[in-house]
Amino acid sequence: MLVKVGFVGTGWFTKTHASLLGKINGVEVTAFCGTSLDKAEKEARNFSNATGYTKIEEMLDKQKLEAVYICVPPHAHGPIEYALIERNIPFFVEKPIGLKDEPNEIVRKIEEKGLITSVGYHWRYKDITKRALSLLSDRQVGMALGYWMGDMPMVPWWRDVNKSGGQFIEQTTHIVDLLRFFCGEVKEVYAVYNNQIMEGKVEGTTVSDVGSVTMKLANGIIATISNTCILQNSSKVGLDIYSDEGVIELRNDLLRVMKGSRVEEYKEETNPYLAENKIFLDAVQSGDPSKILSNYQDALKTHRITVAANQSAISGQPIYLG
Structure with a gap:
């Protein structure tokens, strides 16, 4: 199974994770969503089959993604997670997962769907x-x-x-x-x-x-x-x-x-970023999240x-x- 992955965000964490994913067999990075089309397309040009977007809904409507990475500043969390939960798309989110109490409602919806998640406590x-x-x-x-x-x-x-x-x-x-x-x-x-x-x-x-x-x-x-x-x-x-x-x-x-x-x-x-990525993507492929060391529910406690x-x-x- 080829795992097609999209990214939300165009900063350092996106660059780091996308570069590592490009070296993992069975994984293809196909989409980037940024605050501007220039930023998104700049990241997309690093991959042979990737496209840039400025709205996550458009990215999810036009791409069949098996997983999405959320690498955005703390204040930007919320709408991104809800869009992915609505479509039952597993996601990896960089810490922190929010600013205040917003993650409490997000975790409830994750648990309702039984969605696979991982948080970047590398x-x-x-x-x-x-x-x-x-x-x-x-x-x-x-x-x-x-x-x-x-x-x-x-x-x-x-x-x-x-x-x-x-x-x-x-x-x-x-x-x-x-x-x-x-x-x-x-x-x-x-x-x-x-x-x-x-x-x-x-x-x-x-x-x-x-x-x-x-x-x-x-x-x-x-x-x-x-x-x-x-x-x-x-x-x-x-x-x-x-x-x-x-x-x-x-x-x-x-x-x-x-x-x-x-x-x-x-x-x-070893490279802990590579390790956490491999474990998350293996979980997406197999449906077994047991090797993920920090899912959203656990990260919420931190x-x-x-x-x-x-x-x-x-x-x-x-x-x-x-």
Whole structure:
């Protein structure tokens, strides 16, 4: 079965996923939908049988697509997902899945249709993540510290809190998702944010540029995840887990395991983007989604934590998750 795939969005994530899909046997990229026809056609020209569109309804009416990738800014979610759900088309969506509470209704409709979905929490597909998860199986975790310390992406929508949701929703969601994947579900969130520097440096900045979020998990683990976008380039990004057996540090391409004076390091050897794509498309072909590590229903749990953090930062009060 040849899986014909379309894309909504024309940014970095679309380019990354489409390039990988072009190398997978049995997959053909045939459609791109963008905010302008020029952008969509530019991406389509990279493939021998692809067409550009500006409206998702037109793309879906004119193409017989087996799967669609949604790679758009947070504020653009909603109508795209509903169009695909209505037509029973499986979709892969890049994180975050929305800005606030919109995904609650989307997930209800997904479950009604029994639709196959996958969300781009690619850290779950890393070999070093699998190794860390295995190591944690016989350790008692007490706390975790997470980080996303970097620079501000210079695209206008990102610095507008009403379009991106801010750094904790748009970027640091990866670390929140890792915390859940390793340690379990969060039941209480307390956040402190501030607009410390970037508001005066970059016009139109309404997102907070520094923040820390402390969480209590259902199993008693305490975690704090901090982020900033005031730096000139990417710095510390990852999650440190503290247990009775020592410390496990996970970074983008490195796992460091410390026990007493002994330190072991493991480098990431695979491409997690390729892994998540293959697993999603295999699920579309077979009808079996069991190997997908983050479907929409699971990703919604991560999203609710990040939304609760934003709410706590505004109210100054802890938020309790049901």
